[in-house]
Amino acid sequence: MKSYETVIGLEVHVELATKTKIFCGCTTQFGGLPNTHCCPICMGLPGTLPVLNKKVVEFAVATGLATNCKITRHCKFDRKNYFYPDLPKAYQISQLYYPICRDGGIEIETTAGKKVIGIHEIHMEEDAGKLIHDPLENCTLVDYNRCGVPLIEIVSEPDMRSVDEVIAYLEKLRLILQYLGVSDCKMQEGSFRADINLSVRKIGAEEFGTRTEMKNMNSFKAIARAIEAEQKRQIELVCCGGSVVQETRRWDDGRNTSFAMRSKEDAKDYRYFPEPDLAALEISEEWIAEIKAREPELREAKMLRYEKEYKIPEYDAKILTSSKKMADLFEETVEICGRPKEVSNWLMVETMRLLRETGMDAEELLLKPEKLAVLIELIDSGKINRTVAKEVFEKIFREDIDPELYIKEKGLLMVQDDRLLKEAVERVFERNKQSVADFLGGKERVFGFLVGQTMKELKGKADPGKVNALVKEALQNHIR
Numbered sequence: 001m002k003s004y005e006t007v008i009g010l011e012v013h014v015e016l017a018t019k020t021k022i023f024c025g026c027t028t029q030f031g032g033l034p035n036t037h038c039c040p041i042c043m044g045l046p047g048t049l050p051v052l053n054k055k056v057v058e059f060a061v062a063t064g065l066a067t068n069c070k071i072t073r074h075c076k077f078d079r080k081n082y083f084y085p086d087l088p089k090a091y092q093i094s095q096l097y098y099p100i101c102r103d104g105g106i107e108i109e110t111t112a113g114k115k116v117i118g119i120h121e122i123h124m125e126e127d128a129g130k131l132i133h134d135p136l137e138n139c140t141l142v143d144y145n146r147c148g149v150p151l152i153e154i155v156s157e158p159d160m161r162s163v164d165e166v167i168a169y170l171e172k173l174r175l176i177l178q179y180l181g182v183s184d185c186k187m188q189e190g191s192f193r194a195d196i197n198l199s200v201r202k203i204g205a206e207e208f209g210t211r212t213e214m215k216n217m218n219s220f221k222a223i224a225r226a227i228e229a230e231q232k233r234q235i236e237l238v239c240c241g242g243s244v245v246q247e248t249r250r251w252d253d254g255r256n257t258s259f260a261m262r263s264k265e266d267a268k269d270y271r272y273f274p275e276p277d278l279a280a281l282e283i284s285e286e287w288i289a290e291i292k293a294r295e296p297e298l299r300e301a302k303m304l305r306y307e308k309e310y311k312i313p314e315y316d317a318k319i320l321t322s323s324k325k326m327a328d329l330f331e332e333t334v335e336i337c338g339r340p341k342e343v344s345n346w347l348m349v350e351t352m353r354l355l356r357e358t359g360m361d362a363e364e365l366l367l368k369p370e371k372l373a374v375l376i377e378l379i380d381s382g383k384i385n386r387t388v389a390k391e392v393f394e395k396i397f398r399e400d401i402d403p404e405l406y407i408k409e410k411g412l413l414m415v416q417d418d419r420l421l422k423e424a425v426e427r428v429f430e431r432n433k434q435s436v437a438d439f440l441g442g443k444e445r446v447f448g449f450l451v452g453q454t455m456k457e458l459k460g461k462a463d464p465g466k467v468n469a470l471v472k473e474a475l476q477n478h479i480r
């Protein structure tokens with residue numbers, strides 16, 4: 001097994017965040033009642049004509065520029081002909097001969113170091129509808145809402161060699177697209193999905209092996225598992241003197257295995273021809289320069305600025321910029337309450353923990369910067385302690401509660417009054433005479449216990465530092 005290497009190239013489909021579809025005015029909104037987001041154009045009725053949405057071209061160019069591609073200034077659309085019930089026109093408008101972007105690449109970083117993954121091309125196309133299999137009625141239904149939603153397809157070179165590299169590439173790509181505002185890249189809604197082309201070859205071999213393709217993978221975990229399994233399957237095949245068949249395979253994540261789909265699908269029978277209903281595009285240098293000038297700050301630049309401007313560690317900057325949403329939240333909260341390191345801690349620790357716990361994607365975060373800022377100010381002014389703050393934060397995260405109101409209603413304000421604190425210590429000493437005696441007898445460990453009991457007596461609503469000092473003081477009084 002060790003003497004083989006895996007070669008992987010990806011085709012990534014990205015649904016663009018335009019308001020309307022690529023060739024008509026219908027909404028691109030996800031979901032909706034079936035067949036309510038369509039019109040004669042996106043349903044492919046005869047006699048209709050497509051009109052290109054300029055925003056799609058702009059987003060494609062922006063993506064190309066951010067991924068170091070050359071922009072094809074004279075580019076065209078082509079028809080890819082095939083029949084499938086989710087494609088009512090029986091052809092997809094795509095780009096074969098003159099894709100809008102070519103010859104780019106992005107740098108990824110894995111534990112093995114830095115590496116550039118080439119991008120062969122990026123082309124624009126329209127999405128197809130969706131088939132819904134209804135097991136109860138034993139029939140298949142079709143929803144055309146997704147027909148004509150704009151896509152770009154980003155085709156990599158076969159430059160990746162491991163799961164780590166694939167995940168690093170996909171994460172980097174997704175982040176660029178999100179920062180550009182070109183797509184929300186919600187994988188569970190299918191707006192960012194990858195076809196994995198994979199082959200194996202003997203280490204040192206010049207030629208690539210025969211590849212298989214696994215289409216429409218939309219979870220990083222499933223992608224990792226599919227690659228592991230497929231490379232193993234192929235190596236076992238060639239090791240035993242067999243050979244890999246070029247085919248499309250379907251990954252079944254539940255069963256952790258893949259199945260061959262019809263390999264006929266790979267026969268290139270599309271009969272592409274230039275799309276006669278759309279004029280060729282002439283993209284001006286000026287427009288490209290304009291799009292470049294509008295490019296927002298991307299991750300690397302943001303990381304450096306965070307370290308410099310907010311004086312936070314590189315580690316923090318890396319985590320905070322790992323999603324656009326998190327970076328925005330950070331900047332907006334600091335804008336309100338300052339304290340960048342404190343804000344960073346809440347995002348890096350508690351927010352990340354709750355995201356993991358709820359299985360949510362950072363992009364789905366509903367946390368509002370105003371509320372986090374209020375919480376930080378409540379801690380700063382000594383109104384609540386950190387234990388209470390964590391509880392309140394979780395409530396904000398999950399239920400978007402008003403922190404001040406919640407604290408008031410639940411009586412979570414810290415006990416500030418020295419007299420009340422001292423009384424609590426006295427009650428605890430009264431109830432734990434033996435422990436107090438033990439301490440005075442030299443058992444210093446008991447100190448922590450007494451502090452803990454006092455905090456409990458105060459229902460956690462006290463400043464632990466202060467309680468510490470008061471317990472110490474009370475013990476000294478006993479010595480005297």
Ligand code: ADP
Binds near residue numbers: 007010158159210211
């Ligand atoms: P097609 O037009 O059939 O989709 P392409 O040549 O455009 O094929 O390649 C599609 C994807 O497959 C690209 O991402 C490319 O990097 C990848 N690819 C091509 N050959 C191999 C191979 N032998 N092993 C792994 N990936 C490959």
Ligand code: MG
Binds near residue numbers: 011
């Ligand atoms: Mg392909």
Ligand code: ZN
Binds near residue numbers: 038039040
């Ligand atoms: Zn339409």
